[in-house]
Amino acid sequence: MIKIHDFKGFPNPMRVRIALAEKGIADQVQFVTVDVPGGEHKQAAFLAKNPNAAVPVLELEDGTYISECTAITEYIDALAGEPVLTGKSARERAVIHMMQRRAEIGLLDAVASYFHHATPGLGPQIETYQNHEWGEKNRERALAGMRYFDGLLESRSYLAGDHFSMADITAFAGMAFAAFAKIDVPATLKHLHAWHGRVASRPSIASA
Amino acid sequence: MIKIHDFKGFPNPMRVRIALAEKGIADQVQFVTVDVPGGEHKQAAFLAKNPNAAVPVLELEDGTYISECTAITEYIDALAGEPVLTGKSARERAVIHMMQRRAEIGLLDAVASYFHHATPGLGPQIETYQNHEWGEKNRERALAGMRYFDGLLESRSYLAGDHFSMADITAFAGMAFAAFAKIDVPATLKHLHAWHGRVASRPSIASA
Numbered sequence: 001m002i003k004i005h006d007f008k009g010f011p012n013p014m015r016v017r018i019a020l021a022e023k024g025i026a027d028q029v030q031f032v033t034v035d036v037p038g039g040e041h042k043q044a045a046f047l048a049k050n051p052n053a054a055v056p057v058l059e060l061e062d063g064t065y066i067s068e069c070t071a072i073t074e075y076i077d078a079l080a081g082e083p084v085l086t087g088k089s090a091r092e093r094a095v096i097h098m099m100q101r102r103a104e105i106g107l108l109d110a111v112a113s114y115f116h117h118a119t120p121g122l123g124p125q126i127e128t129y130q131n132h133e134w135g136e137k138n139r140e141r142a143l144a145g146m147r148y149f150d151g152l153l154e155s156r157s158y159l160a161g162d163h164f165s166m167a168d169i170t171a172f173a174g175m176a177f178a179a180f181a182k183i184d185v186p187a188t189l190k191h192l193h194a195w196h197g198r199v200a201s202r203p204s205i206a207s208a
Numbered sequence: 209m210i211k212i213h214d215f216k217g218f219p220n221p222m223r224v225r226i227a228l229a230e231k232g233i234a235d236q237v238q239f240v241t242v243d244v245p246g247g248e249h250k251q252a253a254f255l256a257k258n259p260n261a262a263v264p265v266l267e268l269e270d271g272t273y274i275s276e277c278t279a280i281t282e283y284i285d286a287l288a289g290e291p292v293l294t295g296k297s298a299r300e301r302a303v304i305h306m307m308q309r310r311a312e313i314g315l316l317d318a319v320a321s322y323f324h325h326a327t328p329g330l331g332p333q334i335e336t337y338q339n340h341e342w343g344e345k346n347r348e349r350a351l352a353g354m355r356y357f358d359g360l361l362e363s364r365s366y367l368a369g370d371h372f373s374m375a376d377i378t379a380f381a382g383m384a385f386a387a388f389a390k391i392d393v394p395a396t397l398k399h400l401h402a403w404h405g406r407v408a409s410r411p412s413i414a415s416a
Contacts, residue, residue, distance in 0.1 A: 051356055052313065060299065070278075071305035078298035090286035091268065097279035105260065134342045148259055 004029050005049060006056035007036040011108060011177040013056045014208050015069045016076070018169045021204035023080040032059075039126050070100060073166050085166045092160070099159040099167035106145025107174030113138035115181040139183060142174075146189055153191035157198070164202070172199050212237050213257060214264035215244040219316060219385040221264045222416050223277045224284070226377045229412035231288040240267075247334050278308060281374050293374045300368070307367040307375035314353025315382030321346035323389040347391060350382075354397055361399035365406070372410070380407050 004020075006013035008031070020026040034040050034055050041053045049057045050067040058066040058075060066072055077086045087093035118135025121127040149171060152159065159167040175196055178185065185192065199205065212228075214221035216239075228234040242248050242263050249261045258265045258275040266274040266283060274280055285294045295301035326343025329335040357379060360367065367375040383404055386393065393400065407413065 052310065058302070064299065064303070066302045066306050068306045068309040070309060071302045074305050075298050075302040078301070090283050091272065093286070094266070094274045094279045094283040095272070097282050098274050098276045101276040101278060102260065129345065131339065131342050131345065134339050137337065137339065 001028065001030050002061060003032050003059040004056050005032045005034050005046075005059065007034055010036060010055065011112070011173040011180075012054065012069055014173045014176060015169050016056045016058070016072050017208035018172070018204050019073045019076045019085055019166070021207045022083055022085060022164075022169075022202075023076060025076070025080050026207065037122060037126075042126065069170070070097075070166070073169070077166075083164060085164075085169070087160075087165065096160045096165045096167050099165070100170050102145075103149075103159065103167050103170035103174060106148060107142055107171055108177060110138045110142040110145055111174055111177045111181055111183060114142060114183065115177065119181060142178060142183055143186070145174075146178075146185055146192055149195075150189035150192040153195045158195070164199070168195075168199055172196070172205070209236065209238050210269060211240050211267040212264050213240045213242050213254075213267065215242055218244060218263065219320070219381040219388075220262065220277055222381045222384060223377050224264045224266070224280050225416035226380070226412050227281045227284045227293055227374070229415045230291055230293060230372075230377075230410075231284060233284070233288050234415065236287075245330060245334075250334065277378070278305075278374070281377070285374075291372060293372075293377070295368075295373065304368045304373045304375050307373070308378050310353075311357075311367060311375050311378035311382060314356055315350055315379055316385060318346045318350035318353055319382055319385045319389055319391060322350060322391065323385065327389060350386060350391055351394070353382075354386075354393055354400055357403075358397035358400040361403045366403070372407070376403075376407055380404070380413070 004016060006016065017026065020029055034046060036055060040046055041055060047053060049065045052067060054067065056069070056072065058072045060066065066075060074086055077084060087096040114135045115121055116127055116135070117130050118132050118139065149159065156162065158164050159171055175185070212224060214224065225234065228237055242254060244263060248254055249263060255261060257273045260275060262275065264277070264280065266280045268274065274283060282294055285292060295304040322343045323329055324335055324343070325338045326340050326347065357367065364370065366372050367379055383393070
């Protein structure tokens with residue numbers, strides 16, 4: 001049985017849990033809790049699994065560890081049929097990978113940088129380097145990202161077009177992280193709010 | 209004919225040009241120069257192609273613009289046969305995507321952050337926001353990334369295992385950027401140097 005080493009409720013673990021739920025295979029995975037609030041992800045045993053000290057990590061049956069959500073999602077997407085989260089045609093795959101990366105750069109990673117640099121984050125034991133100005137700059141970037149996605153969603157239902165994909169999962173986790181970090185989403189971004197409602201109503205979300 | 213909007217010699221354009229050369233299809237692409245040193249990538253006409261103001265951008269025959277190198281490389285990889293740059297099996301694809309992301313985080317993007325924040329970068333007209341301390345922190349991260357890859361390459365020929373892949377292309381572009389930004393690679397990292405020599409000797413590199 002494959003394993004997911006993670007911490008439930010955190011943004012990146014959420015991405016992989018939503019992907020598993022979308023594919024209907026969450027019950028075929030063993031979840032192993034990593035005590036991120038306690039700093040377990042920065043200790044040697046976990047660093048051997050992922051030197052970047054981040055959850056989630058997928059452990060294959062042959063003992064291979066796969067980190068980075070795009071890589072894990074690619075693997076999960078190949079395990080079962082519909083919905084296809086990473087695209088079918090070369091064009092679909094390219095658009096989805098582009099939009100998923102934009103959702104990281106402009107939203108999820110920007111919010112994470114704000115949280116870890118400009119707020120107490122996970123506390124002084126874990127946040128051993130903070131650059132407050134960089135954190136504040138990334139709050140601006142997250143808000144710019146929200147405005148960009150709002151404009152995009154004026155003319156499409158999901159980030160990569162007509163279908164829910166890996167890119168929407170990344171952006172949804174980014175919005176969840178923004179709420180946790182108390183970055184308010186401007187009420188004027190009505191297309192973004194409507195998209196958020198559509199995504200939040202998917203059964204996979206409630207379970208993740 | 210598909211088009212690549214880029215600026216020859218810059219790190220991210222290099223990634224896509226190497227991928228095209230590896231696949232043997234560089235002559236099936238029209239290259240369009242974007243005057244990045246002159247700031248063309250920050251003007252409205254280019255931002256309509258890529259709101260993140262970065263080259264390269266792939267333009268498909270139907271007018272779709274694809275940015276982000278992973279997305280472009282996925283598309284290119286589907287256009288022709290060997291060598292497969294993004295993996296064949298689900299496991300291979302997962303390992304390659306993981307290592308390509310590690311090469312971005314730990315090397316290419318770290319060097320870019322050093323260059324754009326802690327050096328004059330592309331000059332005051334283009335570098336409108338700099339955070340010197342963040343830049344210096346990323347120089348440390350790039351050196352840590354080099355040490356990580358050196359350790360990895362002690363027991364494998366390429367970043368994702370026995371075969372050259374998209375991950376090696378990203379790391380090679382990161383090393384080229386490090387040289388340009390005058391981040392010296394410690395001589396003690398002999399496995400990294402040996403890998404660099406192996407990759408540099410590929411015909412695709414000389415042409416990119």
